Amino acid sequence: MPENDDGLEELGLSKSLTRRQVLRRTVGGFLVLYGGTLPKVAAAGVPKHVHRQYKNTLKIIQWSHFVPAYDVWFDKTYTKRWGDKHDTDVQVDHIALAQLPARAQAEVAAQSGHDIFGHLSPQAGLEDQVINHKEIIQEVTRKVGKVSQVGFKSCYNPRTHKWHGFPENYVPDPIHFRKDLWHQVGLKPSTWDDVRKAAPKLKALGHPVGLGMSNELDSNMLLIALMQCYGAFIQNAHARPSINSKHTVEALKTMRDIYKNGMTNEIFAWTAASNNQGYLSGRLSLAVNAISIIRSAEDANPALAQNTSVAPIPRGPVQRLGLEHVMGVYTIWKFSKQKALAKRFIADLEVNYQGAFKNSKFYNFPAFRGAVHNYTRQLAADPHKGKYKVLDLIARKYTVNLGYPGFSNAAIDEIFNTWLVPQMFAQVAQGKMTPAEAAKAAEHEFKPIFAKWRARGKI
Amino acid sequence: MAAVAEARPQSRRFRDLLEDRRFLAPALIGPAALFIVLLVGAPLVLAIYLSMTDATAGQLTGKFVWFHNFVDAWHNDNFRRALRNTIVFTLASQAIVLVGAGILAHALVRPFRGRWFLRLLILLPWAAPVAVSTIGFLWIFDSQFSVVNWTLVHDLMPGGGHFYLYRPVNWVLGGIDHLPWVHVGKIQPLNPPQWLGQPTLAMLAIIFVQAWRILPFATVIFIAGLASIPTEVHDAAKVDGATGLRKFWHVTLPLQLPIATVALLFGIVFTATDMTVVYILTSGGPFNSTHMLTTWAYQTGIVSSNLGEGAAISLYLLPVLLVVTVLMLRFARRVEVS
Numbered sequence A: 001m002p003e004n005d006d007g008l009e010e011l012g013l014s015k016s017l018t019r020r021q022v023l024r025r026t027v028g029g030f031l032v033l034y035g036g037t038l039p040k041v042a043a044a045g046v047p048k049h050v051h052r053q054y055k056n057t058l059k060i061i062q063w064s065h066f067v068p069a070y071d072v073w074f075d076k077t078y079t080k081r082w083g084d085k086h087d088t089d090v091q092v093d094h095i096a097l098a099q100l101p102a103r104a105q106a107e108v109a110a111q112s113g114h115d116i117f118g119h120l121s122p123q124a125g126l127e128d129q130v131i132n133h134k135e136i137i138q139e140v141t142r143k144v145g146k147v148s149q150v151g152f153k154s155c156y157n158p159r160t161h162k163w164h165g166f167p168e169n170y171v172p173d174p175i176h177f178r179k180d181l182w183h184q185v186g187l188k189p190s191t192w193d194d195v196r197k198a199a200p201k202l203k204a205l206g207h208p209v210g211l212g213m214s215n216e217l218d219s220n221m222l223l224i225a226l227m228q229c230y231g232a233f234i235q236n237a238h239a240r241p242s243i244n245s246k247h248t249v250e251a252l253k254t255m256r257d258i259y260k261n262g263m264t265n266e267i268f269a270w271t272a273a274s275n276n277q278g279y280l281s282g283r284l285s286l287a288v289n290a291i292s293i294i295r296s297a298e299d300a301n302p303a304l305a306q307n308t309s310v311a312p313i314p315r316g317p318v319q320r321l322g323l324e325h326v327m328g329v330y331t332i333w334k335f336s337k338q339k340a341l342a343k344r345f346i347a348d349l350e351v352n353y354q355g356a357f358k359n360s361k362f363y364n365f366p367a368f369r370g371a372v373h374n375y376t377r378q379l380a381a382d383p384h385k386g387k388y389k390v391l392d393l394i395a396r397k398y399t400v401n402l403g404y405p406g407f408s409n410a411a412i413d414e415i416f417n418t419w420l421v422p423q424m425f426a427q428v429a430q431g432k433m434t435p436a437e438a439a440k441a442a443e444h445e446f447k448p449i450f451a452k453w454r455a456r457g458k459i
Numbered sequence B: 001m002a003a004v005a006e007a008r009p010q011s012r013r014f015r016d017l018l019e020d021r022r023f024l025a026p027a028l029i030g031p032a033a034l035f036i037v038l039l040v041g042a043p044l045v046l047a048i049y050l051s052m053t054d055a056t057a058g059q060l061t062g063k064f065v066w067f068h069n070f071v072d073a074w075h076n077d078n079f080r081r082a083l084r085n086t087i088v089f090t091l092a093s094q095a096i097v098l099v100g101a102g103i104l105a106h107a108l109v110r111p112f113r114g115r116w117f118l119r120l121l122i123l124l125p126w127a128a129p130v131a132v133s134t135i136g137f138l139w140i141f142d143s144q145f146s147v148v149n150w151t152l153v154h155d156l157m158p159g160g161g162h163f164y165l166y167r168p169v170n171w172v173l174g175g176i177d178h179l180p181w182v183h184v185g186k187i188q189p190l191n192p193p194q195w196l197g198q199p200t201l202a203m204l205a206i207i208f209v210q211a212w213r214i215l216p217f218a219t220v221i222f223i224a225g226l227a228s229i230p231t232e233v234h235d236a237a238k239v240d241g242a243t244g245l246r247k248f249w250h251v252t253l254p255l256q257l258p259i260a261t262v263a264l265l266f267g268i269v270f271t272a273t274d275m276t277v278v279y280i281l282t283s284g285g286p287f288n289s290t291h292m293l294t295t296w297a298y299q300t301g302i303v304s305s306n307l308g309e310g311a312a313i314s315l316y317l318l319p320v321l322l323v324v325t326v327l328m329l330r331f332a333r334r335v336e337v338s
Helices: A002-010 A019-044 A068-085 A097-110 A124-129 A134-144 A149-155 A179-184 A192-204 A217-229 A246-262 A274-280 A292-300 A302-306 A339-351 A354-359 A375-380 A389-397 A410-417 A420-429 A435-455 B002-007 B010-019 B021-051 B068-074 B077-109 B115-127 B130-140 B147-153 B166-177 B199-227 B231-239 B244-272 B276-281 B293-303 B307-315 B318-334
Strands: A056-063 A088-095 A116-119 A166-170 A175-178 A286-288 A308-311 A327-332
Touching (some): A056 A097, A068 A088, A068 A339, A068 A354, A088 A097, A097 A116, A097 A124, A116 A339, A124 A410, A134 A339, A149 A166, A149 A327, A166 A339, A175 A179, A179 A192, A192 A246, A217 A246, A217 A286, A246 A420, A274 A286, A292 A302, A292 A308, A302 A308, A308 A389, A327 A339, A354 A375, A375 A389, A420 A435, B010 B021, B021 B307, B068 B077, B068 B307, B077 B199, B077 B244, B077 B293, B130 B147, B130 B199, B130 B276, B147 B166, B199 B244, B199 B276, B231 B244, B244 B318, B276 B293
Parallel strands (some): A056 A088, A056 A116
Antiparallel strands (some): A116 A327, A166 A327, A175 A286, A175 A308
């Protein structure tokens, strides 16, 4: 058979392609295509940049801000001006907030990527991968004054004496509530007990309160804040787990009552956007979130905005104490080739934080209070009848770091990132565990996490 | 002979070399083997190494801790739940896929008008990017704006005819509730089911979406299997009087088994190692009750910076999948039709 085929082929009579022909034609085709593009490239010459050629390049990655105007200002105004001044092409990439941790890990694993990474929570787990940011802290402190407690306790590791991040900003976490509905039930959400009492009445009106217990950021923040109001904490000041306490049990009971009488089971399936959506659609009577809710309402539903109050977190039996909603932390990787430039950029941004504060529509609060001059006056001057003045009070008095009364650390990161607090609350709310069992189960989960990171010398 | 060989032109010798199996086979298989070694083998070895270290984020080395990470993971309730979920998720979705693909393949192998269009439609879930299609389902099952819930609790009769779908559904559910040990509850129009907010419903939603995604792939393989059965076999069965279910059981099914095994093998591996559907739909919620090994490994290893422990979690299923693969390949060879 092969001989016959060869014979036919030599006569040009082969009916099918041989392997050799396939290979030959493939290579030939590739060469033709490749050769075809070469003259075009040669004719076009080296690509011409219409922009100015800079001496340096600085790459930054951060989230797509909740306030789009901030990104426009940051990308098109601030970084351009700073780049011109420092002969640097500042390239900014934005990604969704949920993608930040994985992206950071990928850059670290590849030991390449951006020079500055903007996180939305302290990243103590990445301590070994970043430079000590002490130098920037010192410079900014010299120029504008001391860093806030929330910034200090979020980004400093007292065990290793290292600043594992630069606290750029933090976001106060107020409650938003519908004035008309709360007026109707004759209460105000001043205390958690008020919320517990009002919740069934509000639900009966068709407007439940919206307190998430899901695997997402807002639920995590809210539930830890609620615990704090009851005097319950994940860890104590010495980084020892302290979750299994009577305070935690009380907080769990409160949330169970609010859920059973005043909410629907949708809160177990929420994403980070769900409380915004629920409130903005007019269904929810209360939500705990940064000012993204009220800012969206001002644009899309002014009547709802008018009817919305922004207030500090309700007081618990022990205290009124919330968390930062997000903590803007910049880190410089050890592998960055532009460390000096990156430090310069971060320091300059913080020292001149006025633009960031204003363009984020007061979403970003400076981690160095002195970085924005007279910000209380600016808050009062907002066209929405001084609604945002309360943010100053929240920021100063009722906002602490994740991990309070201790420092944010790798164990807190892990507990936060694996949603163990929402898990504890949801199991009680759904009747899978009693409050005491859930607190004990949480302790059982937390202890090995703390032990592990302690053994690694990070706490 | 040597003189004759030397007389051959150079190109002829090269052509002979290309036709020589000893040269051509390694040359053709080489790139694929290299590809597998570099992109599958090397990361696998690295993962095994990392799982035995205390490596944290960004470190590809760490202190050797032997099987400590595996033991630690085993003592974690969430891990054990994730392991159980992975097994349930894989088996349940593959059971749906096998039955569904079998039915679809038998329907689509017969000639009828518009067959190609129907085949195209059925293939679409496989062709669509998984993230995009799963986000579609995320909206379908949304906690507040679910189209399924809307359909259940809104009046579907035009002109205010008062037909609410949840009523007949509740009637059926009421019947199911009479069965022993089963409690499914009823749909409340003001508090409709939370497809991603209750552990059982969330698992069902995840299994459904995964089955929907894998079904086209299995169907195509099943169709190929059915089409490859020689017509003589069908004719012989007909002559022997085998029709309908009898023919299916004694003729079609045994002949289809090898290829069905291949579809099942791929389905199991795809499903057990998939994280997209779970990650997008529930992120492991509610209260970490729908985590699979993949998502729990991601949460632990990547998001929480415990690279070593994350690697250990992800490797837990490797021996099981290896055994499944070997068993199925052996089974496929045994029942192979020559």
